[in-house]
Structure formats: structure tokens, C-alpha cells
Amino acid sequence: MLLLRSRTVIGLLGIAGVACLLVCSFGEMYIEITYREKIINEIISVQHKDLFFVKQDYISPDDENIGERENAFFSELSIEPGIILSTLLKVNDRIAYGEDGKTVDVYSLYTDTEMLRICGIKGEYKAGDVIVGSRLKGILKEGERITSLGREYTVVAFSDENTKVVPTSIYSSPEVCFEIDNALVILNTDGVFGTGADVYMEITEDADLSAIKAKIAELNKKYNVGFTLQNIDDALEIIRDNKMKSANDKVVIVYFAVLMAVLSVATMNMVDVLSNRREYGILCSCGYTKRDLSKIIIIEDCLIFVIACFAAWTIRGVMLQYEKSVVKGMRLDIHYRYIHGYNMAFVIFCIFLSSISAMLYLNRRSPSDLMREMN
Amino acid sequence: MIKLEGIHKYYGAGEGRVKALENVSLEIERGELVAVIGMSGSGKTTLLNILGCMDEPTEGKYYYDDVDVTELTPHQKDMFRKKHIGFVFQDFALLPQYTVYENIELPLIASNVKRTERKRLITDILRQLGIEDQRDKLIKKLSGGQKQRCAIARAIVNGSELLLADEPTGALDTKNGEKIMEIFKELNSAGKTVIIITHDMKVAGTCKRVIEIQDGSIKRF
Ligand SMILES: Nc1ncnc2c1ncn2[C@@H]1O[C@H](COP(=O)(O)OP(=O)(O)OP(=O)(O)O)[C@@H](O)[C@H]1O
Ligand SMILES: [Mg+2]
Numbered sequence: 001m002l003l004l005r006s007r008t009v010i011g012l013l014g015i016a017g018v019a020c021l022l023v024c025s026f027g028e029m030y031i032e033i034t035y036r037e038k039i040i041n042e043i044i045s046v047q048h049k050d051l052f053f054v055k056q057d058y059i060s061p062d063d064e065n066i067g068e069r070e071n072a073f074f075s076e077l078s079i080e081p082g083i084i085l086s087t088l089l090k091v092n093d094r095i096a097y098g099e100d101g102k103t104v105d106v107y108s109l110y111t112d113t114e115m116l117r118i119c120g121i122k123g124e125y126k127a128g129d130v131i132v133g134s135r136l137k138g139i140l141k142e143g144e145r146i147t148s149l150g151r152e153y154t155v156v157a158f159s160d161e162n163t164k165v166v167p168t169s170i171y172s173s174p175e176v177c178f179e180i181d182n183a184l185v186i187l188n189t190d191g192v193f194g195t196g197a198d199v200y201m202e203i204t205e206d207a208d209l210s211a212i213k214a215k216i217a218e219l220n221k222k223y224n225v226g227f228t229l230q231n232i233d234d235a236l237e238i239i240r241d242n243k244m245k246s247a248n249d250k251v252v253i254v255y256f257a258v259l260m261a262v263l264s265v266a267t268m269n270m271v272d273v274l275s276n277r278r279e280y281g282i283l284c285s286c287g288y289t290k291r292d293l294s295k296i297i298i299i300e301d302c303l304i305f306v307i308a309c310f311a312a313w314t315i316r317g318v319m320l321q322y323e324k325s326v327v328k329g330m331r332l333d334i335h336y337r338y339i340h341g342y343n344m345a346f347v348i349f350c351i352f353l354s355s356i357s358a359m360l361y362l363n364r365r366s367p368s369d370l371m372r373e374m375n
Numbered sequence: 376m377i378k379l380e381g382i383h384k385y386y387g388a389g390e391g392r393v394k395a396l397e398n399v400s401l402e403i404e405r406g407e408l409v410a411v412i413g414m415s416g417s418g419k420t421t422l423l424n425i426l427g428c429m430d431e432p433t434e435g436k437y438y439y440d441d442v443d444v445t446e447l448t449p450h451q452k453d454m455f456r457k458k459h460i461g462f463v464f465q466d467f468a469l470l471p472q473y474t475v476y477e478n479i480e481l482p483l484i485a486s487n488v489k490r491t492e493r494k495r496l497i498t499d500i501l502r503q504l505g506i507e508d509q510r511d512k513l514i515k516k517l518s519g520g521q522k523q524r525c526a527i528a529r530a531i532v533n534g535s536e537l538l539l540a541d542e543p544t545g546a547l548d549t550k551n552g553e554k555i556m557e558i559f560k561e562l563n564s565a566g567k568t569v570i571i572i573t574h575d576m577k578v579a580g581t582c583k584r585v586i587e588i589q590d591g592s593i594k595r596f
């Protein structure tokens with residue numbers, strides 16, 4: 001009925017709206033963490049002890065002939081990009097790795113404008129299109145639909161024989177792209193391996209690792225590139241660390257932002273109570289108990305947060321729709337599936353947190369004290 | 376009905392402590408019409424606030440129908456006020472941005488009275504006080520006398536048995552003041568206990584009983 005605080009409600013709405021946008025992004029964060037955690041576990045399940053890779057340590061080379069230098073690097077290292085795993089696997093093959101024989105679907109999946117450029121493919125592409133390693137040319141046909149890990153993809157092209165660099169896109173899928181073909185195994189967890197190429201190689205059992213490392217270091221200097229030799233175990237550690245670090249960073253930022261928003265709402269509540277002291281006192285004289293007043297505050301805050309949450313959810317939805325229309329992606333839908341319980345609990349906590357100071361203020365003062373105008 | 380025993384009230388603490396009431400003891404029976412008089416700053420409002428549970432005494436006992444009010448929890452005191460007390464203030468203490476109807480509705484909402492019942496009660500009370508045609512007017516558009524009628528309506532709509540009025544005629548001209556006093560007398564003869572603070576000896580003279588407070592103590596019963 002009577003919104004005593006109608007004067008401040010609009011201000012509160014604004015701030016709560018921001019808060020709830022943050023709450024929603026917090027939810028997304030949560031998805032990312034759990035989802036990525038799953039990926040990491042998946043990677044672990046395909047651990048292949050003998051699989052080494054030469055990791056590129058820099059993110060984006062700023063000079064133009066970097067590609068040439070890299071090629072020179074690899075040819076001198078005598079790792080011919082393209083011949084690393086001798087087994088030819090089919091997309092959709094199910095392979096077992098590791099001692100406990102865990103299985104994973106093999107799929108080759110990657111599309112990106114950069115990739116298209118490198119592969120010399122022109123024309124439009126959609127997320128969900130795959131460019132398949134050239135070795136699968138005999139098995140798959142262009143335009144064929146393949147299913148992998150429950151996803152459907154369309155083969156749009158085959159990569160060049162000598163494809164080496166596969167950069168990631170900003171909308172890259174977080175799946176592990178285990179393209180076992182054409183010299184590349186792409187553990188495509190964006191940002192982890194940098195946006196450049198990681199070349200994977202199989203090293204014979206009796207190979208002298210330290211010698212290879214020394215050679216790499218020497219060649220790095222020579223060609224002004226930055227590669228390191230890593231075992232997949234090391235890589236997984238790095239993935240985990242980086243993922244958790246970036247997730248934690250985001251969580252801290254969001255926590256901080258939500259905290260600020262809650263503080264602002266709490267401040268607005270206090271301003272309201274202070275400027276409407278007399279009105280609250282009058283309500284007491286009319287028979288409202290302190291509990292009634294607390295209830296009014298909580299209910300109004302709830303209302304504000306619910307409206308703001310709905311607004312945030314809608315805004316996020318529209319944004320996603322736009323993103324989807326741009327990238328024509330599929331996993332963006334995930335946002336909606338996860339946006340319940342967890343977020344609601346958090347919102348309720350925020351409401352409580354932002355109401356408490358005003359409620360305490362009212363409860364600590366006698367009605368006659370409230371009715372007196374402040375001097 | 377009301378029994379105060381050795382009530383003291385001090386504001387603040389230490390050197391800046393202000394004495395508002397000192398050793399006040401009195402009894403008021405059901406159905407009485409009492410005037411409280413005294414100089415400005417003598418403690419009249421303080422006494423009324425304690426009677427209405429708007430404030431707590433520093434010391435002393437307050438019994439209401441044998442209930443020791445001073446021993447109640449804060450929430451019980453709130454409930455006590457909701458159930459038994461109606462307030463009328465000199466400055467009306469109405470919410471100006473709401474209508475007459477909405478202001479009178481407040482105590483009923485606080486007591487969870489149903490909407491239809493609220494409507495019936497408010498219509499009755501508006502008629503009783505002769506302001507039914509002001510029903511949907513905003514408070515700020517009323518005259519002083521109309522405002523005070525509205526405030527009285529709000530104080531009694533819930534059926535509270537004890538009416539506490541702090542200089543209800545203070546902001547009104549003589550004619551309107553007399554009319555308001557008439558209302559209080561009518562309410563009193565209908566069975567309500569009424570305690571009225573006043574500066575006006577003429578007003579006090581119309582009450583059956585006058586209590587004079589001087590410097591925080593009761594001087595005359
Ligand atoms: N909240 C307060 N803090 C400090 N002192 C107060 C407070 N309220 C009242 N007093 C003091 O207590 C004494 C009694 O005040 P009270 O308001 O009861 O007087 P009153 O008889 O109602 O006066 P008036 O006729 O002017 O309304 C005064 O000296 C006043 O200054
Ligand atoms: Mg007074």
C-alpha cells in the first residue's frame with residue numbers, strides 16, 4: 001500500500017539494478033568456474049604421458065615475419081608440423097587414454113576468421129562449422145554433419161596440409177579440441193596457451209629431453225621466438241592455475257562490486273530512514289510495531305531487488321541475443337540454464353545486508369525520539 | 376486502570392542530564408477525563424509519552440490493568456500501544472502526502488484489519504466526526520480543525536480505550552478548539568479514558584480532573 005519511501009525508490013531501483021546485473025554476472029562466473037572445472041577434468045582424462053608439446057610463450061607477435069621465423073624454428077628443430085601422431089583417428093572415434101582406460105571422443109573442431117585466413121578459405125562461416133584436418137579428407141566430405149560430444153557440427157572445409165597456427169577467437173568454445181590430425185592437438189582453452197600455436201609432438205622414448213630443451217632455448221634466441229617444451233602434466237597444471245586465477249580475479253571483482261552496490265543500497269536506506277524519521281515515528285504512534293516497520297523495509301527492498309533482477313535478466317538476455325546474432329554461437333544459451341537457486345540465495349542475502357542498518361537504526365530508537373525532528 | 380509508581384525520567388547522562396519527571400505517582404480510573412497542565416518544559420509530554428509507551432521511564436513502575444508495562448519486552452510494548460492507545464498531537468502528526476482516508480487507515484492496516492472492514496470503520500468514524508466529505512482530500516488541503524478531527528479519527532478508529540492528546544487545541548483558534556474539546560467529551564462519555572495536555576486553563580476547567588505538573592513533579596491532583 002503506502003510506499004512511505006516513494007521518494008527514494010527510484011534511486012534505489014537504479015542502484016539495485018546495477019547490483020543485480022552484477023549478481024547475474026556473478027552467476028555466469030559460477031557457470032564458468034564449474035564448467036571449466038569439468039573441462040580440466042576432461043583434459044586429465046585424456047592424459048597422454050608421451051605427448052609433449054612445444055608451447056609458444058608469447059601471446060601475439062607484433063612483427064609481421066613472425067610466421068616465417070616460427071617455420072624456420074620448427075624446421076631447424078626438425079619437427080615437421082603435421083607429423084606428430086602417427087595414428088589416424090576419425091572424428092567421432094572414441095579413444096581410451098591413460099592407465100585406467102578413460103575414454104574421450106575425438107573431434108576436430110575449430111573455426112575462426114584467422115583460421116580461415118590461414119587456410120585460405122573465403123566465405124561466411126558459422127560457429128559450429130568445422131574445418132577438418134586435411135588427413136580426414138578421405139573420410140569426411142564437405143557439408144557433412146558430424147556429432148561429437150553431443151554437439152553437431154558441419155564440415156565446411158579442410159585445412160591446409162601445412163597448417164600450423166590456430167589462434168583462438170574471443171568467442172571460442174571452452175571445449176578441449178583434441179584435433180589429432182595434421183600436427184595439431186588444440187587444447188583450446190582460451191587464453192591459456194596464448195592465442196598462438198602450440199605444436200604437439202610425440203617424442204621417442206629414448207629421446208634426451210634436456211637436449212631438446214637446450215636446442216629449443218638456443219633456437220628461441222636465434223629466431224627471436226619463445227617456445228618451451230612441456231609435458232602435458234605441466235600444461236594441465238598451468239591450465240588449472242590460469243583458469244582458477246582468472247576465475248578468482250573475476251570473482252573478487254564481482255564480490256567487490258556487489259559489496260559496493262549493497263553498501264549503496266544500505267546508504268540509501270539509511271538516508272530514507274533519517275529523512276523520514278518523523279514519518280516512521282508517526283507510524284509507531286499509530287500502532288505500527290518496530291517489526292512492522294522492519295517488514296516494510298524488507299518488503300520494499302525485496303520488491304526493488306526482484307524488479308531489478310528481472311530487469312537485469314532481461315537486459316542480459318537481450319545482450320545475449322545480440323551476441324548470438326553476431327557469432328551465431330550455441331553455447332551462449334547456457335546463461336539461462338544456470339540462472340536460478342544460487343543467484344536467488346545471493347540476492348536474498350544482499351537484500352538482508354542492505355536493509356539491516358536501517359532496521360537497526362529504527363529498532364534502537366524510541367518512537368518519541370523518532371517523532372522529534374532532528375536538529 | 377493506570378497506576379504510576381515513582382516514575383523518574385531523565386534525558387541524557389552525566390553532567391548534561393536533564394530531569395523531565397521526578398517521582399511521579401498517580402492513578403487514573405477507567406472513563407476519566409483528565410487535563411494535565413503545567414508550564415512549558417515541566418514534563419507533560421514526557422508523562423504522556425511514558426503512558427503511551429512512546430518512551431521508557433528511567434525508573435519507576437507503570438501498571439495498566441494490573442499489567443506491569445515496564446516489564447514488557449520492546450515488542451510487547453509496541454503491541455500494547457497498538458492495542459490500547461490512541462494519540463492526538465498538537466501538530467496533528469498526519470502524513471501530508473496521503474489522503475484523510477489513507478491516514479485513518481494506518482492503524483487498521485497495522486492491526487491487519489481486512490479491506491472491507493477498514494472501509495466500513497473509516498466511513499463510520501468520518502461520519503461521526505463530521506468530515507465524511509473530506510474523505511479523499513490530501514491532508515495539506517485541510518483546515519486546522521479538519522486536520523485535528525482527522526487525527527482524532529485515526530486515534531480512535533482502532534477502538535483504543537485510552538486517548539492521549541498533547542495540546543490538541545494548541546494550534547487551533549478558540550472556536551475550533553472548543554469543537555475539538557466537545558469531541559473529546561463525547562468520546563469520554565462514550566466510555567473512553569481521555570488524558571489531555573493543555574496550556575489553556577479554560578480547556579482544563581471543562582475537565583473533571585486536573586493534574587498540574589511543576590518542574591517534573593505532580594503539584595496538584
Ligand atoms: N529528547 C529530549 N532530550 C533531552 N531533554 C528533553 C527531551 N525531551 C524533553 N526534554 C526535556 O525534558 C523536560 C520536559 O520536557 P517536556 O517536553 O515533557 O515538557 P512539556 O511540559 O511537554 O513542555 P511544553 O509545554 O513546552 O510542551 C524539558 O526540560 C525538556 O527540555
Ligand atoms: Mg509538550
